[in-house]
Amino acid sequence: MTIEQPTQAALDEEMRMMVAPRNPGHVPPSDAAFGQTAATAPQYQLRAHPEPPPVPNGWYAICGSVDVASGQVRSVIAVERELVVFRDADGVAHVLDAHCPHNGAHLGGGEVVDGAVRCPYHGWRFDGSGQCVEVPYSDARIPAKACIPSYPVREQDGFILFWFHAQGAPPAFEVPPTEEVGHPDWSEPYEFRFELVAALQEMGENNVDYAHLCYVHGRESVPNDTSVFTTEGPFSTVVETLPDGGAFTRHAWGPGVALLRVPGITTVLTTTTPIDRRHCRLHWHFLFPKAMEGIANDIILGFTGTFGLQADVPIWRDKVYVERPILVKADGNIAEFRRWYAQFYE
Structure with a gap:
């Protein structure tokens, strides 16, 4: 495998995107649980919210x-x-x-x-x-x-x-091996595990919900014009091109396995396993070019810490599933994502 070598400007831009928000004054949204929510006050009998979809195949x-x-x-x-x-x-x-x-x-x-x-x-x-x-x-x-x-x-x-598969059908596709695993120029995997309250489909949908990047993660603008979502059968790809020439690319093989590549910085093999309709288990392996291992923990914290995953956690926990969301053109590829995802319920 040939390791892609981005420009220094692209590397700097990618690092800023991962380790800290581009808007230096950004504060993650307040946690609704500082008041009361159904998730944090289970002793109360509230009217039922719509159930998230069943476990996909x-x-x-x-x-x-x-x-x-x-x-x-x-x-x-x-x-x-x-x-x-x-x-x-x-x-x-x-x-x-x-x-x-x-x-x-x-x-x-x-x-x-x-x-x-x-x-x-x-x-x-x-x-x-x-x-x-x-x-x-x-x-x-x-x-x-x-x-x-x-x-x-x-x-x-x-x-x-x-x-x-809900009906016991045999595998409809395979997950390819990750080229960076075991490559001499790449690190051994750095492991991240986490359980959270979230519906599996909504976690996947988050990757094409570009508008939330501003309000949850501190991005300065909505990357609608720089992000492309494509699908081919059970596979999907999201590519976001950054101003200085770098790019984030996320490949997904069905609902449970995905690979995020940030050239020159990291490759992250992510698995997301539904425990039930409202709880998921994350198990991620971060891989780094040998030259980046010295700051590996900083990069992992950028993905998983205050401005990364942890900013999403209370949103997912307290939101309800909306079967037919009211969308505007600038809502990115949410509708297209849902059309692609529907095949995993068949």
Whole structure:
């Protein structure tokens, strides 16, 4: 891979955009929770708000590769389900629904025996496909229905990804490997994890909601004329060209995996996994050219700190989902984003 070398002016501009707002007097919006909101005062019975959309179909990170050792079973809540992830005798990761079909025990309390997860309740063992391979106290034929729903898995770039589809359809697309991972000119990943109250679709929509950049993140102008949103099937790209020639490029593969590239500064592999309709888990890997590692923590803080992600958090927490928002022309590509995103509910 050839590493793109932007001009020094472009590097300076990109750094300003990430580490601090361009408007030096900007203060992030006040947190509505300083008063009362439905999210922060759950003891009150308020009229119901519209539900966010259901969990969309796509690839999601169940955990990092380092989170599951050989022979280990790990319990995870994701996509409104209790799941387990484990590695078989060859170290291959598998994801299953968490409850034993025999009598409902949670497999997260079990162990891996001969490459299959063993239920802690009665010892039934299930392989990576979810099929029961042993009932240790019975010589009878294993019932055909003794199986657990399983999920397609891809392990790459330090993540264990699983495919979720509401109707159980097979994967409709793949996530390509990230070129910078393992490249000798690039750092090892710097990890960021965070759970928050937010609907998955609205977090993705945030990337084409250019107007909010002024009021939430301190940008001096709305980048409608310098940002381009394009789609091709389940893939989308946002490119924002900066005044000094730099650019931010964000590639998304479905709703759960995206890659942000800021040439010469950083590449960020982001995974966003819905826990339920209103909660998400972020797991990001920041990669840096070796020359930038000395200021890596400053760049990460720019993305995730007061003027970055943390400025969005209270907005997402307290907003309600609006199925048909009232949009003006300068609202960027929100309508186009929603048309693209609708395919993941089919």
